[in-house]
Amino acid sequence: MMKSLLSTFLSASVIISLTLVSCQQPGKNKTGSEYFPDMGHSIAYEANTYSYYYYNTWGTEDEYHQMAQPRKPVKGTIARGYTGSNMDVLKGMASHNGISVTPNAKVPYYYADTEEDRTRAMAEIIKNPYPITTTGLEQGKNLYNIFCATCHGEKGDGAGYLVRDDGGKYPVQPANFMLEEFLNSSNSGFYHSIMYGKNLMAGYADKLSYEERWQVIHYIRSLQAASQKKEYSEKANTFTTVDIPASTLKSKESLEPTTAPTEKSE
Ligand code: HEC
Numbered sequence: 732m733m734k735s736l737l738s739t740f741l742s743a744s745v746i747i748s749l750t751l752v753s754c755q756q757p758g759k760n761k762t763g764s765e766y767f768p769d770m771g772h773s774i775a776y777e778a779n780t781y782s783y784y785y786y787n788t789w790g791t792e793d794e795y796h797q798m799a800q801p802r803k804p805v806k807g808t809i810a811r812g813y814t815g816s817n818m819d820v821l822k823g824m825a826s827h828n829g830i831s832v833t834p835n836a837k838v839p840y841y842y843a844d845t846e847e848d849r850t851r852a853m854a855e856i857i858k859n860p861y862p863i864t865t866t867g868l869e870q871g872k873n874l875y876n877i878f879c880a881t882c883h884g885e886k887g888d889g890a891g892y893l894v895r896d897d898g899g900k901y902p903v904q905p906a907n908f909m910l911e912e913f914l915n916s917s918n919s920g921f922y923h924s925i926m927y928g929k930n931l932m933a934g935y936a937d938k939l940s941y942e943e944r945w946q947v948i949h950y951i952r953s954l955q956a957a958s959q960k961k962e963y964s965e966k967a968n969t970f971t972t973v974d975i976p977a978s979t980l981k982s983k984e985s986l987e988p989t990t991a992p993t994e995k996s997e
Pocket residue numbers: 875878879880881882883903904905906920921924925929930931932933935947
């Protein structure tokens with residue numbers, strides 16, 4: 732009896748003193764302290780709320796409402812931190828402008844989702860801005876197998892899992908990259924398709940960053956080259972005339988993408 736009373740008293744006093752110690756009101760000479768402040772003060776972002784101010788004088792309520800809506804970035808601009816290349820990050824170097832570059836970089840693409848602009852892109856964007864590297868090809872292979880191979884096949888022959896003979900469910904034949912038409916296609920034939928898709932194929936611009944798209948294209952080129960018994964690697968490229976194997980570049984610095992061909996002015 733006596734014992735249990737004592738232990739109740741003891742544990743109660745431990746709890747009380749812990750409570751007293753863990754949270755202290757701020758006073759004249761002390762800042763006070765809080766236990767788990769991140770629970771007390773939410774770190775959630777403020778919502779972009781619309782709260783019309785009654786004494787607002789510069790426009791109608793309608794105009795004010797429009798200003799409070801989320802807006803698209805100004806055409807042709809790139810948000811801070813979205814400058815297009817994560818090569819620096821891959822090489823473990825800081826970015827040039829001191830702004831951290833997110834892997835999902837954004838580069839403007841001045842071609843619309845039309846057949847006319849597909850043709851224009853194919854004539855104007857020729858070169859893969861990234862040199863051919865072993866790591867790039869590996870990255871491209873991973874991404875290709877995740878995003879493209881289900882339809883276009885791991886070999887690029889258009890015989891992916893979704894269109895297989897024994898019960899594939901896909902209603903149309905995905906492109907066979909081993910056909911003459913695609914062997915001879917300029918790089919942007921692939922780039923444009925990744926950006927917008929084509930007919931039943933959806934675009935992959937929101938899934939693949941700028942660099943990732945180009946690494947996927949490098950990988951598709953290497954598949955094509957292998958089918959033609961040609962080489963397309965960091966060491967040599969006997970398949971296309973425009974893409975540069977990294978080993979033929981002089982310095983590490985030139986691993987930088989060359990001027991992005993998609994950055995043409997309108
Ligand atoms: C869900 C299936 C599917 C996936 C996944 C898919 N594609 Fe396609 N793709 C198609 C189909 C179907 C076509 C044929 C469209 C047509 O010509 O009507 C096509 C066509 C193409 C073409 C040829 C466009 C032309 O000019 O005729 C390219 C290039 C291409 N895809 C690249 C890719 C790449 C790269 C990926 C991965 C990032 C990918 N596709 C993922 C279904 C797919």
